[in-house]
Amino acid sequence: MKARTHFIAAVAVLASLLAFSGIGFAAKGGIQGPSTDNGGGGTPDLGDLIVLYRDAWGLPILTGDLCQQPLAAPGVTLPAVDPYPACIPSTPDKSCVIPVDPETCAVVVGYETYTQEVDFGRTSVIRSPVSVIEQSLGEVVTKLATAQCTTLDPPGRLVNTTDVDPNVDGDQVSATIDSPLENLAIYRQLMLTGYLGADATAIVLPDANVLNMAARGFGAAADKTGKVTKDQFVYTNEIMGLTDESVQTYLPKICMNVREEVQGNVQQVRKCFLNYGTAHPEHENIVGNSGYADYQYNRTANFAALPAPAYIPASGPMDGWFEYLGLWSEPVGTDPYLFYIVQGPILQSVFCLDALGEPVVPENGDCVAIGGTIDPGFEGGNIGGFTQAADDTREVIEFTHDRPMPLGYETAVPMCDAPDTDLIYDVSISEESGLQVPRRMVADAEEGREIIVTVANAGPDVATGHVTVIGKNADQVEIFNESRDFVIPGGEIYSNSSDPWLFSLGYATTVSWTATATAEFDLNTGNNTVTATTKVMTTGGGGGQGGRQ
Numbered sequence: 001m002k003a004r005t006h007f008i009a010a011v012a013v014l015a016s017l018l019a020f021s022g023i024g025f026a027a028k029g030g031i032q033g034p035s036t037d038n039g040g041g042g043t044p045d046l047g048d049l050i051v052l053y054r055d056a057w058g059l060p061i062l063t064g065d066l067c068q069q070p071l072a073a074p075g076v077t078l079p080a081v082d083p084y085p086a087c088i089p090s091t092p093d094k095s096c097v098i099p100v101d102p103e104t105c106a107v108v109v110g111y112e113t114y115t116q117e118v119d120f121g122r123t124s125v126i127r128s129p130v131s132v133i134e135q136s137l138g139e140v141v142t143k144l145a146t147a148q149c150t151t152l153d154p155p156g157r158l159v160n161t162t163d164v165d166p167n168v169d170g171d172q173v174s175a176t177i178d179s180p181l182e183n184l185a186i187y188r189q190l191m192l193t194g195y196l197g198a199d200a201t202a203i204v205l206p207d208a209n210v211l212n213m214a215a216r217g218f219g220a221a222a223d224k225t226g227k228v229t230k231d232q233f234v235y236t237n238e239i240m241g242l243t244d245e246s247v248q249t250y251l252p253k254i255c256m257n258v259r260e261e262v263q264g265n266v267q268q269v270r271k272c273f274l275n276y277g278t279a280h281p282e283h284e285n286i287v288g289n290s291g292y293a294d295y296q297y298n299r300t301a302n303f304a305a306l307p308a309p310a311y312i313p314a315s316g317p318m319d320g321w322f323e324y325l326g327l328w329s330e331p332v333g334t335d336p337y338l339f340y341i342v343q344g345p346i347l348q349s350v351f352c353l354d355a356l357g358e359p360v361v362p363e364n365g366d367c368v369a370i371g372g373t374i375d376p377g378f379e380g381g382n383i384g385g386f387t388q389a390a391d392d393t394r395e396v397i398e399f400t401h402d403r404p405m406p407l408g409y410e411t412a413v414p415m416c417d418a419p420d421t422d423l424i425y426d427v428s429i430s431e432e433s434g435l436q437v438p439r440r441m442v443a444d445a446e447e448g449r450e451i452i453v454t455v456a457n458a459g460p461d462v463a464t465g466h467v468t469v470i471g472k473n474a475d476q477v478e479i480f481n482e483s484r485d486f487v488i489p490g491g492e493i494y495s496n497s498s499d500p501w502l503f504s505l506g507y508a509t510t511v512s513w514t515a516t517a518t519a520e521f522d523l524n525t526g527n528n529t530v531t532a533t534t535k536v537m538t539t540g541g542g543g544g545q546g547g548r549q
Contacts, residue, residue, distance in 0.1 A: 049117065049118045049231070049235050050070050050115045050116055050117055050118065050231075051070065051071045051115070051116040051117075051118060051229070051231050052068050052069060052070055052071060052231060053068075053069040053070070053071050053097050054230055054231070054234070056277065056380075056382050056383070056384060057254060057273065057275060057276075057277055057280050057382055057383060058230050058233065058234045058273055058274075058276075058382075058383040059254060059256060059273055059280070059283065060258065062256075062258060063100065063102065064102075065102040065103075065105070065259065066105075066257060066258050066259040066268065067100045067101075067102065067105035067258070067259055067260075068100075068105065068258055068260065069097050069098065069100060070097075070098040070100070070107060070114075070115045070116070071095040071096070071097060071098065071116065072087075072095050072096045072097075072098055072114040072115075072116070073095065073114075073116055074089065074092060074093050074094060074095050075089050075091075075092040075093070075094070075095075076089070076095070076096065076114065077089065077096070078096045078098065078111065078114060079110075081099075081108060081109075081110040081111060084099045084108065096114075098111045098114055098115060099111060103266070104261070104266055105259050105260055105261065105266060106261070118229065118231045118232055118235055119223075119226055119227075119229075119232070120232060120235075120236075121222060121223030121226045122180040122221060122222060122223050123180060123184060123218070123221050123222055123223075123232065123236060125180050125181050125184065125221075126184060126236050126239050126240055127239065128181065130241075132181070133181065133184065133185050133188060133240075134185070136179070136181040136182045136184075136185040137182075137185035137186070137188075137189055137196075138527075139182060140177060140182050140185055140186060140196065141196055141197050141203065141524060141526065141527070142426050142428075142458050142524065143160050143175070143177065144158070144160065144196065144197075144203045144524075145197070145203065145426050145523040145524030145526075146160075146162075146424050146425065146426050146458060146459075146460075146523050146524070147160030147161060147162055148161060148162050148163055148415065148424065149161040149162075149413070149414070149415055150203075150204075150205070150206060151206055151307065151308060151309060151413060151414070152206045152207065152216075152306055152307050152308040153176060153306075153307050153413075154303075154306050154307045154322035154346055154396055154400065155216070155219070155220065155306070155393045155394075155396035155397045155400070156207075156212070156216035156219070156220075156302075156306055156393045156396075157176050157177060157178060157183075157216065157220045157393070157397070158176070158177045158186075158205075158206070159174055159175070159176050159177070159413055160174070160175050160177070161173070161174040161175075161413050161414075161415055162424065163415055172412070172413075172415055174412075174413040177220070178220060180220075180221040180222075181221075183217040183218070183220040183221035184217070184218070184221045186213070186214070186217035187214050187217040187218045187221070188240050188242070190210050190211075190213060190214040190217065190250065191214055191237070191240075191242050191249055191250055191251065191274065192242070192247075192248075192249055192250060193250060194210045194250040195210075197524065197526040198525070198526025198527070202526075203524075206308045207305075207308060210250065211276070211293060211295050211386065211389075212302070212389065215297075215386050215389035215390040215393065216389070216390070216393045218233070218236075218390040218393075219389070219390035219391060219392065219393025219394040219397070220393055220394075220397065222390065222391075222394045223394070224394065224397055224398040224401055225398060226394070227391055227394075228387055228390040228391040228394055229387060230383050230384065230387050233383060233386065233387055233390075234273060234383075237273070237274050242274060243271070243272045243273055243274065244272070245270070245272050245286070249274060251274045251275055251276060251293055252274075252275045252285060252286055252287045252291065252292060252293075253272040253273060253274060253275060253285075253286045254272065254273050254275045254280045254283050254284065254285055254286070255270055255271065255272040255273075255283065255284045255285075255286060256270070256271055256272075256273075256283040256284070257269070257270055257271075258271055272286070274383075275292065275293065276293050276295045276381070276382050276383045276385070276386045277292070277293065277294055277295060277381055277382030277383070278292050278294050278382075279292060294381060295381050295382060295385055295386050296380075296381040296385055297378070297379070297380075297381065297385030297386065297388050297389045298379055299347070299351065299375075299376055299377040299379070299388070299392060300347060300374070300376065302389065302392065303320050303345075303346040303347050303392075303396075304319055304320040304347075305319065305320070306320065306322075306346065307322065309414060311411060311412075311413060311414045312343055312411050313343050313411065314411050314412070318345075320345050320346055320347065321343060321344060321345055321346070322343070322344075322346050322349075322396075322400070323341055323342065323343040323405060323410070323411060324341070324342055324349070324399065324400050324403040324404075324405065325339055325340075325341060325342075325403040325404055325405055325406065326339065326340045326341065326342045326363065326364075326365075326403070339406070341405065341406075341409060342364060342365040343365070343411075344364070344365030344366065345365070346396060347367075347374050348362065348365055348366055348367040348368070348374065349361060349362065349365045349367070349399070350395060350396050350399045351374055351375045351377065351395075352367035352370075352372045352373075352374065352375070353367075353372055353373050353374070353375050354370065354371070354372050355371050355372065359375075360372060361399075377392065423461045423462075423463075423521045424459075424460060424461050424521075424523065425457050425458065425459050425460070425461045425462070425463040425490060425519070425521065425522065425523065426457070426458040426459075426522060426523055426524045426527070427455055427456065427457050427458075427463045427465065427488065427517045427519045427522050427528060428455070428456050428457075428458065428517070428524070428527035428528060429453065429454065429455055429456070429467075429515055429516075429517050429527070429528060429529065429530045430454065430456065430530070431530050433454065434453065434454050434455070434456075434515065434530050435452075435453050435454075435469070435513060435515040435530050435531075435532050436450070436451070436452040436453075436454075437449075437451055437503075437511075437513050437532045437533075437534050438450075438503075438534050439533075439534065439535065440534070440535045440536075440537060441504075441505075441534060441535075441536055441537070442536075442537055442538070442539070443505055443506055443507050443508050443536050443537065443538050444504075444506050444538075447502075447504070448502030448503050448504040449502065449503050449504065450500040450501070450502060450503075451469060451480075451482075451500055451501040451502070451503050451513075452495065452496060452497050452500045452501075453467055453469055453484075453495070453496060453515050454493055454494070454495040454497070455467050455486055455488060455493060455494045455495075455517045456488075456492075456493045457488035457489065457490055457491070457492060457493070457494075458490070458491070459489070459490020459491045460490040460491075461490055462487060462488065462489050462490065463486075463487075463488045463490075463519045463521075463522065464485075464486070464487050464488075464519060464520070465485070465486060465517060465518045465519030465520065465522070466483050466484060466485045466486060466517075466518055467483065467484055467486060467494070467515060467516065467517045467518070468481070468482070468483040468515070468516050468518070469481075469482055469483075469501065469513060469514070469515045470513070470514050470516075471503070471511045471512070471513050471514075471534075472511065472512050473505075473509040473510070473511060473512075474509045474510045475509075476512075479505065479511070480501075480503060480511075480513075482501050484496055486517075505536050507536070507538075508536050508537055508538045509536050510533055510534070510535055510536070511533065511534040511536060512531065512533055513531060513532040513533065513534065514529060514530075514531050515529065515530050515531075515532075516528055516529045517529075
């Protein structure tokens with residue numbers, strides 16, 4: 001039975017979300033992508049990327065001349081252009097393959113207007129420099145590390161919950177990670193390494209299935225009113241540098257040769273694609289970190305596990321249930337209620353088809369009661385299943401966005417067990433400027449060179465601990481070991497710049513430095529250690545003090 005709550009209202013009420021922001025200190029845990037800093041480098045404008053005829057792995061299906069083949073929009077008829085006959089799709093959901101010139105691999109003259117540009121929508125931010133995506137990743141890691149609870153909402157987005165005042169029951173703040181850049185950063189990092197944070201202290205996510213989490217991240221970044229497609233995924237992977245053969249990724253890659261125009265010349269190029277499925281029967285497979293994924297998606301099973309953990313209705317949480325605002329166009333009889341809240345299964349409300357097979361939203365969230373059926377969606381695997389998983393996340397986000405819960409009436413996200421301490425903070429040392437040592441110096445220098453370390457605290461609470469800097473020569477013999485205690489309020493830094501350590505050495509070598517910040521209740525230790533090197537020479541310029549190499 002659906003839980004249905006009525007409220008008397010004189011005006012429409014709009015829902016809002018309270019979000020808290022973290023300090024933008026570097027949060028270690030990213031991995032460098034391609035050497036360029038433009039999100040992949042050298043890729044054409046997004047408007048030049050068109051929908052292609054692809055197989056179940058997302059690879060383009062080539063002509064005998066190794067040319068890629070564009071697809072016309074579903075249901076569109078292609079006219080006859082000598083010597084090519086007309087093409088009429090067999091069903092409205094089928095597409096015609098657009099002919100290409102075997103010499104140039106370009107679309108045959110007369111068919112240019114039938115190609116489809118890939119719609120990237122909000123995910124067009126993939127063109128941002130890698131440094132911007134890495135900064136967004138750092139902010140995500142900090143949010144996850146400093147939250148007392150990380151859960152999944154009904155669409156599958158990450159939600160951080162913090163108990164503002166443990167002495168006040170129910171005094172908590174929940175914030176959904178819904179930024180396109182942050183969710184794309186989640187997708188990219190999971191596709192690179194399979195985890196968020198540092199490898200030794202990876203963030204524990206609410207769902208251990210890496211590909212589920214990655215697909216949801218992409219779906220959360222997409223346009224609410226758009227549709228996630230295979231072409232969008234394939235091009236995104238390329239632009240992000242994930243298909244670069246030299247970049248190790250969580251998934252294996254499939255590689256093939258195609259002919260295309262490169263700087264005015266048509267030539268063979270090698271293209272690689274992430275493999276979400278099993279080994280490809282025709283093209284070369286390169287095994288990655290985890291072998292073959294064989295990703296399988298099932299819409300019913302996915303939403304039976306969301307939100308995670310279940311928390312709706314509050315009186316007795318049911319797996320796969322959510323809530324949203326129901327509206328009446330006019331009062332029914334003498335009933336003065338202007339809106340009501342529906343609580344029920346996600347599948348029954350979002351993916352309901354009426355008796356004619358058309359999408360419909362049941363008034364009370366019960367698809368079966370109106371004689372409808374649940375649309376199972378694409379139930380296969382490989383990139384098709386991955387695309388469906390991402391698009392389902394997008395669709396549930398769109399559904400709840402159009403029917404927002406009134407402020408103050410939403411069911412509270414559950415709080416996990418409180419940690420051993422009420423302190424919440426994240427200390428870190430920036431990889432760019434957190435450890436300053438001389439890049440080069442001369443042995444037997446009369447004056448020591450400065451060693452400066454800076455520790456940041458993302459807060460919100462005061463962090464107490466110490467920072468240690470250790471230096472070892474080329475033989476791994478320890479030649480420097482110094483520590484300083486710190487007490488850092490939330491949002492502030494500690495630096496020994498006013499009283500730096502001084503370092504000198506009487507022989508030529510290479511010094512390897514390691515700086516580590518330690519605080520007892522630090523919630524993210526993945527950004528606490530950085531390294532640097534100093535080349536000590538017997539002669540030659542000493543160089544100025546600067547950041548790490």
